[in-house]
Amino acid sequence: MPIFYRGAAVGTWWHKRDARKFGFTPNNPGIEATSDRLMNHIARGTVSSPYVSLTRSYSVAWSYATFASRGGLPTARRPAYVYEIEINNPCPRGLELIDPVKELGKMLPDPLETNSYQHDGLPSFLLGVVDSSMVHHLHAPILHPPPGGGTSRPALLSLQLETLIRAMRDAEILALGTIPTSCIRTRYKVY
Amino acid sequence: MSTNISERLAIALPGEIEGGAGIEFLFVEVSKVFPSMPFAVVHYEENGKRAPLGLRLDLDKRVFLDHFNDKAKEEVLSRAAPEICAFVGPSRQGKDRGHNLFISAYTLPESLVRAGAPHTGVQRIEIPVGVSEKKANAASMSLPWDSLDTNLVKAESNKKKKLSTKNRARKPNVATAIPMPRAKRQRQKVQSKY
Numbered sequence: 047m048p049i050f051y052r053g054a055a056v057g058t059w060w061h062k063r064d065a066r067k068f069g070f071t072p073n074n075p076g077i078e079a080t081s082d083r084l085m086n087h088i089a090r091g092t093v094s095s096p097y098v099s100l101t102r103s104y105s106v107a108w109s110y111a112t113f114a115s116r117g118g119l120p121t122a123r124r125p126a127y128v129y130e131i132e133i134n135n136p137c138p139r140g141l142e143l144i145d146p147v148k149e150l151g152k153m154l155p156d157p158l159e160t161n162s163y164q165h166d167g168l169p170s171f172l173l174g175v176v177d178s179s180m181v182h183h184l185h186a187p188i189l190h191p192p193p194g195g196g197t198s199r200p201a202l203l204s205l206q207l208e209t210l211i212r213a214m215r216d217a218e219i220l221a222l223g224t225i226p227t228s229c230i231r232t233r234y235k236v237y
Numbered sequence: 238m239s240t241n242i243s244e245r246l247a248i249a250l251p252g253e254i255e256g257g258a259g260i261e262f263l264f265v266e267v268s269k270v271f272p273s274m275p276f277a278v279v280h281y282e283e284n285g286k287r288a289p290l291g292l293r294l295d296l297d298k299r300v301f302l303d304h305f306n307d308k309a310k311e312e313v314l315s316r317a318a319p320e321i322c323a324f325v326g327p328s329r330q331g332k333d334r335g336h337n338l339f340i341s342a343y344t345l346p347e348s349l350v351r352a353g354a355p356h357t358g359v360q361r362i363e364i365p366v367g368v369s370e371k372k373a374n375a376a377s378m379s380l381p382w383d384s385l386d387t388n389l390v391k392a393e394s395n396k397k398k399k400l401s402t403k404n405r406a407r408k409p410n411v412a413t414a415i416p417m418p419r420a421k422r423q424r425q426k427v428q429s430k431y
Contacts, residue, residue, distance in 0.1 A: 057290040058303075091300040113268050113276040114302065116290040119245065177273070178296050178322045179329035212298060215275075 047134050049231075050100040050219060051107035054127040057116030065129055066233055070098045070225040079222050081153050085209040088146055088218060096222055097144070100131060103217040111236050125235035132231045133221075141223040146213040150206055167201020175203060175211050244269040248328060250279070254320050258309035259284045262317065265325055266291065272329045279321060296322050296329065 052070065054060035060070070074094045077083070086092040087099070101107050111126035120126035137143060154163050165171050167188050174183030187198040212218070246269040250262040261282045268274040278291035279301070292314070293302040299319045305311050 055293065058293075089298065091295060091298055091302050093304050109274060109276065113271070113274045114278065114293040116278055116293060116303070176297065177329075178275070178299055179273070179326045181323065181326060215297065 047132055048102075050102060050131045050133065051104050052098075052100050052129045052131065053107035053110030053112075053114075053236075054129065055111050055113075055115040056118065056120050056124060056126050058114075060129070061127060064233070065225075066227060066230050069227045069230065070129075070131075070221065072096050072098050072222075072224070075224065081149070084144070084146060084149060084220065085205050087220070088212050089205060089209045097220040098225060099216070100143075100219045100221055101217045102219060104128065104130075106216050108236055120237035122235075122237055125237040128234045128236055130231045130234065131225060131229050133225070133229050138226050138229065141221060141225060144220040144222055146218055146220055147210060150210055150213075154206055163204040163206035165201045165203060165207060171201045171203075172211070175208060176215070245278075246272075246328065248325060250321070250324070253324055254317050256281070256317070257313040258307065260310055260313050262321070263287070265294070265321055267296075267325055267328060277321070277325060294318060294321060296325060 052060065052065075054065075072095060075096055077094060077096045079096045083092070083095055084097065087095040087097050107128045111128050112120060115126050118124075133141070133143060155161055168183070168186055170183045171186065172183075173180045174185075184203070185200050188201050190196045245266040247264045247266050249264050254262045256262050263280045263282060266278045266280070268276070275295060275297040277294045277296055279294050280291040281288055290303075294300075295302055299322045301314045301318055305314065
């Protein structure tokens with residue numbers, strides 16, 4: 047019986063609306079679920095999405111709830127919340143859980159294709175993607191094979207690679223459809 | 238005076254980040270205790286009036302997690318997000334000093350409690366500002382959480398022992414050498430408590 051979490055920072059929708067009473071619904075349930083939408087949901091934070099983001103990590107949910115509270119710091123009087131969600135196998139009707147890493151893996155281009163999802167920069171390039179405080183790694187020019195030359199440019203970053211990194215950062219699992227109230231076990235107060 | 242785990246550092250934005258479409262960015266809040274946390278909250282004025290709720294900003298993704306319905310305002314946010322991230326960048330490079338607070342700052346998930354782990358409840362340790370790293374570490378060492386870690390390490394090492402063949406010569410193993418008499422004492426203390 048896997049357990050998932052979702053943080054609700056002070057001043058956000060799921061802070062005001064108690065998911066234990068209403069369940070979790072996506073922002074735009076009617077919209078078609080495609081790989082592009084999945085990538086945009088994770089990497090670009092697109093709001094109009096058929097997915098609800100969950101995480102396997104309580105720590106990640108806690109961080110979202112604590113550090114992204116909109117209306118001041120969470121306090122004992124006005125705490126942020128972390129929802130604990132337990133979803134049994136098989137999933138409730140109308141709900142599907144998607145592991146974005148596995149989902150993306152299915153559609154990554156073949157190694158023989160000209161266009162790759164992989165970067166062509168230095169090994170330190172990923173540091174710049176993972177942490178924006180190391181953004182200088184993103185701008186480091188790539189090296190060309192001898193005799194060198196060519197136009198200087200930074201490494202390529204595909205949306206697929208970016209999405210993989212973001213999904214792993216947040217231990218993210220996407221729920222497609224509505225998460226019923228019966229799956230929401232509890233709501234922890236955090237501050 | 239005490240340190241709160243969710244304490245924030247406010248960085249003024251006027252004159253640094255250009256607004257537009259009626260939006261003027263006032264200041265951005267980042268975690269003071271965990272500078273590497275990738276979340277910030279940007280406070281702003283809308284048509285000259287301070288908005289009661291700030292906008293969440295994911296510093297790694299370099300996007301706002303909150304949005305406007307107004308297209309022009311959305312464009313301002315899209316443009317400003319990477320600029321604010323770059324501006325805030327240097328303040329994120331400080332050393333996280335909240336790991337000691339972090340241990341005790343939240344309730345253990347119920348799943349762990351069900352598995353027999355000790356429950357810290359809503360216990361909350363606030364370490365006064367200026368307490369040295371050593372003292373802070375010592376404060377956190379007495380927490381049941383540490384004993385939990387030790388127990389888990391020991392359980393893991395016992396599992397490994399069972400799996401290994403009986404006749405094989407035993408080599409000293411760093412992982413199995415972790416439980417010390419001190420850890421045993423701690424465990425007994427915890428068992429008597431819970």
